[in-house]
Structure formats: C-alpha cells, structure tokens
Amino acid sequence: MNSVEDSAGRPRTRANANRGRILDAAMTCFAADPDASMDDVARAAGVVRRTVYAHFPNREALVDGLSDEASAALADVLDHPEPDDPAVALAVGALRTWPVGDRFRMLLSFARKEVGDHRIAELIAPVRTRTVDVVERGRDSGLFPAYLPTAVLVGMMEGLTMSVLEQANFGLVRDDGESMALGVLVLAGVPVDRSPDVLDDARRWVVSAHGRDDRRGDPRGTEINAVKGANAQR
Template identity: 45%
Template sequence: MCNHAVMDGRRGTKQTNRDKIIGAAISAYESDPDATIGDIADAAGVVRRTVYGHFPSRRDLIIGIADQASDDLIRRLSGVADIVDDPILALATLELATWPVGNRYRTLLGVGRRELGEGRIRELLDPARRTTVTVVEQGQLSGRFSTELTPATFVVVAEAATLALLDRMNVGDDQIDGYTAATVTLTLAGVDASTRQKSIELAQRRLDGIGSETM
C-alpha cells in the first residue's frame, strides 16, 4: 500500500509539473515567441532538466500545448452537446463555449503556425468544425440561417473571422470577447440583431448553468 501511495504521489507531481510547464510556456510565448526553455523553466518554478524530462525539445513543448488545446476543445464541445435545442442558440452556444479555449491558446496562432505548420493548427479545429457544419445544416434546412453559403464554406469563413479576432487580441485589442465572436458568427448566418442578442445572452446563461464538472 505504501509503495502504491508513493507511486501515486510521483505521478501526481509529474502531472502537476507538466501542467505548470505548459501554463508557463503559454504565458511566455504570448509575451516573447522566442522564449527559451530556460525562460519557461524559470516561469514554471522548475529546473530545465524537469522541462526536458517532459518535453525533449521546443517543438515537443509546442506539440504538448497543441495536444492540450485539442483536449480542452473537445471537452468544451461535449459539455454543451445536450443543452441546445435550436440552431441559432446552438451556434451561439458553440461560439461562446469554445472561445475560452481559443483565447487561452491563441499563442498557437503565432508560435504554433511557425513551429508546427498551418495544417496542424487546422487539425485542432476539426472537432469544432464538424459540429458547426451540422448546426449550420440544421439551421439552413429549418430556414433559420441564410443559404447563400454552403455549410462547409460558412464554417471556413466563420473560422477565419474567429482566428482574425484572436489575432487582434494578440496585438493588444482587449475589446474582443466571446460575445464579439458569437455576434460575428450569427451575423454571417443571417440572424437579425435582436435575435442575435437574445440568443447570445440565453446561451451564456445556459453555459453558466452547466457547471465546472461538465465543462
């Protein structure tokens, strides 16, 4: 029993260190895309050897950030899967639910693109893209969304708009938030201003009611 407790403690410490390193790296790369492993180790409160034990190279560290971003995105999507009951509310909910992930990991738009390539960043967005295509298809079939763009094209345009908003945040625009992103996406879908506002506010209230366990 004692050995099991020791092993569990070591695993817990290892995971804690990994999380601290990733958190420190995200912050470091936001302020300095060329931050070194030493900079990140100092910010995380560990020695460089500990960082290298988890991530043998800078590229491995950025892959670790990307993998965690993907996991967080999937978790956010699963948390809202059962609360939406109409396409407008669904689209608003998806945008609000996934915005915190994009905001937290927006450093990947710069460092990640450079180190991993545009394709890897696009892969991270696949779960949200597939879900959004389904919602847009439902919205168009029900007559709630504009049909000027195919669902696949709509998602490409909406995704580009969201990434552009995150890029604006990277250069210091602090007036942008999930409400902004949801407004842009619903506008692209052809939803009128009054319905947009009501749907976004309702989506936020419902998200607030989900609770941390499912989100």
C-alpha cells in the first residue's frame, strides 16, 4: 500500500493521506497569512472544499488538528532515552525538540488567539515536565545553581524558546536548535565558556542514539537526522 509520512515521521495510510495533506497545507497557509480561509487551505492542499470540511468541520477544528499533530510530534521526540549528565540532557532536549518547534512555529503567531493559553499549556506540558526533572537533577548533583525556583527558571526557558522561534520566523535564526540549546544551558547556570563544549557532547550523543535506534530497527529519529546532517556539513 502506498503511504507517506506525517509530521512525526509515522506512516500515513491512503485512508488518512488527505487529512495529512490538508494539515500540511494549513501550516503553509497560516504561516503566510494567519487569516487564511478554509478555501485557501483546500486550494493549497489540492482538494475540493468539501474534502476539507469532511475532516475539519470548521476553522477551530482545523487549528485543533494542527495542535494535535504538534503534540504527537513532541511526544515522539521525547520518547527516547536521555543522557545521565543533566547539562547534556538539557542540550539534547533542545536539539531534539527544535525541528518540531521549527515546523509548527507558525502556531505561535496565532494559536493563543485561536485555541487559548490553556491549550498551549497542554501542548508543551510534556516538555515542561521533562525539563523540570532535568533541572532538578542538575541542582541535586550540584551542577546547576539554585538561583531561582525551578518553576520560574523553566518558565524562562520556555520564554526563550518562544523568542528564538519567533526570530526564526523573521529569518534571524537559521541553525538547527543550537541557539536555543546554548541559551537554555546558560539559563540553567552552565558557564558561558563551557556551554559550547556541552553542546558538542549533546550533538554526539544524539547522533550516537540515532545509530542505536537504527540497529534496533526503531523508525523514530526524524529530528536526529536533521542534527546529523547539519553536523556533516560543519
């Protein structure tokens, strides 16, 4: 059976290929114009308007579908082992989640207005939970200074992430998550002069983990391919 892949790298069967095509078109349309209509999305997807409404009865349902896609993609990239070193784990998390954030960054332009802060909070909750755990491990081991409450610090990291993604919208950030990773490390308390070395360790760990997944036949790792390809060009 012919199939394509969704944004998280999972196979799409013929039965849901139209839905995936519509979501891909919606991301493109909303990135160019947050006020794009359902007709605009249908034209971009190469389907008739009736097909769009069969999957998404209104604009709100379509935006919810995009949010669900982003949530599933985040869940996939977080479902991997992580390094024992909390600093390297923070950087690995940034490198792994960047491709998802980069792909869905257009949601930041209008999602709060469309779906509300509560839905956005639900979307990033798994990342927040993981980051809190890593920061607390780093503090317990003495690696990270406890200069702010963990919840406040993690909130600042989320704000930094949103800001870097917004700068990517303007074409001012063109890397594969390195800027975000370095910023998160410095916020955590890693010395500025040591952060690039930690980032290098994180890159190597991600590529090595991808190799282990390949040997196990694990189909995940779309986000790791991007990092591996970027490293090969350096």
